[in-house]
Amino acid sequence: MPYHQLAIAQFGEPSVLTLQAASTPSLAADQVLVKVAYAGVNPIDAKTRAGLGWAAQQNKDNLPWVPGYDIAGKIVEVGDNVKSLEVGERVAGFIGFPLQGGGYSEYVVVDAESLSKVPAQIELVQAAALPLAGQTAWQALEKAKVSASDRVLILAGAGGVGHIAVQLAIAKGAEVFASCSAANVEFVSGLGATAIDYHRGRLEQQIDPVDVLIDLMGGEVGCAALACVKTGGQVLTIPTNTAERVCQQAQQLGLQAEGMLVAPNVAQNDAMLKMLAQGKLQLHIAAQFPLAEGARAHQQIESGRTRGKIVLAMGVQ
Template identity: 50%
Template sequence: MDCVMTQLQITAFGGLSVLQLAPLLDKMPAEGEVRVRVCFAGVNPIDAKTRAGLSWAASQHKDALPWTPGFDAAGVVEQIGPGVTALQKGDRVCGMIGVPLRGGCYAESVIASEQELVKLDGVDLRQGAALPLAGLTAWQGLFEQGALQAGQRVLILAGAGGVGHLAVQFAHRAGAEVATTASHDNHGFLQRLGADLVVDYHQADWVAQIGQVDLVLDLMGGASAQAALACVKPNGRLVTVPTITAQQIKDAGAAADVNVVGMLVHPDRQQLAQMLALLRQGEVHTTVSGEFALADGALAHQSIEAGHVRGKILLRMPAADLVGA
């Protein structure tokens, strides 16, 4: 029999109050899918931008509300669909689910394709929920779009955030020299993650303090990204990650003769498995600085919209208590 659980969804775009609890009927997974009992869901800026009606995803959802946000989940497989071979009931898994549009992880259970999930195999559920979207963005930005090589110098704008704190660790581990920008309070945090140089972006001469780099991973967009164009060496590159200002930065790059590329994160099970292996080996850590009950999702959005989260914040579901997480 179907069991009624809870999800957090929107029926209209707007402020924090549009996030409302709603019943969720358990669905049966289709071919190649599983149903995951969610323990933790990751919160990402795209969730809040879409809730507010500001993202490309919002324009796609406008005639198809309600929408349940959330693209990151960690939990326990509770139902297997036909044709699923790599997962079993009871497996602890995490994944980036429903990208670029469907989402659905702000919920006590979610249907995911087998291809979107990786077994945690000993990695803690919180770490698993914090990793997928931010980790894949950092990895693809540095190594696919940025083609970062050992010995090169990289600038990561906004190193202390969800994507940034993972990018700092991945770039350091890959043998790059890492410069990053952050508020003064985050300097020790980023040095411990492997940053060679941390510059306070509140200082007027922060661009001069950075010097020249082969690659900028831009996690800020706007004026910060435009200023960072001056750091890019001839034949270097700036990868701009926030989509809302991407065209503006590309135009500024063209005017300054700097190669600027945009990106959209895409699912990649192999990359996710590689990153989880680094977590398992203790070579990379996710920082979770806040945990909110599903009913307090609005507070999580308020926090992410303020723009100064260190690492990641998560939504905690009742199932986390059941599995002792």
């Protein structure tokens, strides 16, 4: 059965994303075939497409390569050993990370154990936007040992990871501050955080010292935000390309600092899907693009002004 995928034909600008035809691969005994309804678009996808980062280096001889680590859809076939999932069930997951990818596709073969069942109350578009960003937020807060009464500063609080991290930190009982643009102050405040407009001056001049910094920006912005953390405080930085620099500067300031690479975790995904179903977590979808217009999705995510998440739509199911 022929279907379409959006692939990185060569490294470069968003225009290198190319629609290609594929035929359905055979299933291993522990796998399922998913008809994808939506695929999440993440900054790592654009970074890899540009030829940056480990996934790009490892796949430079495997082009064309299909990016995408977030999917949601319906199961259309199950392998012989799969007992936990059935044809017709709605599923979502964090797949193929970091080297396989494959989410920008109308159909994808996935290990059954890597998928979550999507609660009836949750639309598939929401389920597709959650896995990578949600698990990054969850694991960052865990690694930084955020707990009740902690003062936490989250950089880029309106972004895909940021707006989830804000809510999860508040659910832990933390007092949360989040940097954002003036246009996103109302949005971030609505999530329960104290919004800090970075255009109004240095962050440390706008808030008292915090216990924990969750750095989703890295580079100059991440380093500058270290001034907001009290001596002995905790710094968790996400962007891998500047993690060493941020950590070194943090340690010179007497802070505890480390980087992090997210790892797929189905139990965490299940927990957040349950929170979504119960209304305890909001997931904002900034935009949807058809699969064939993935270049526009990449242009938007590279603008750095995305509120929440972007998804690719394969067609309504």
